[in-house]
Amino acid sequence: LFRSMISLSSVCTKEELLEAAATVSDIKVSDAIKNYIIAIITETRESERIKLGVSPRGTLALMRASQAWAGIEGRDFVLPDDVKMMAVPVLAHRIISRSQSTIRLTESNENLIEYIMDKVPAPIVE
Secondary structure (H helix, E strand, C coil), X not given: XXXXXHCCCCCCCHHHHHHHHHHHHCCECCHHHHHHHHHHHHHHHHCCXXXXXXXXXXXXXXXXXXXXXXXXXXXXXXXXXXXXXXHHHXXXXXXXXXXXXXXXXXXXXXXXXXXXXXXXXXXXXX
């Protein structure tokens, strides 16, 4: 394993990585999208199915991931679909479901986030 690590080569320079991060930060997030993200996070905190909801850091992670996805899609602004695309991979590991504290695991965290995404209405953006 150690020998294979010696032969690793970088895929980008430090400067390129910093530039990419700055580009993601420049992708616009409207107030409607910010409120949508906050509504999703609030639902994780208020849901009877979830024992511990998403933290403020998780909120920022969802926004940054949505910005990155929008950039990958070639846009300089975030759509509700970007938030929907990133919600499960970004948030599922950031919650503790009520069923995790019982012997029987009835709902996965992924299913709980999907349930919340279905419950929280997405804004209409133009």
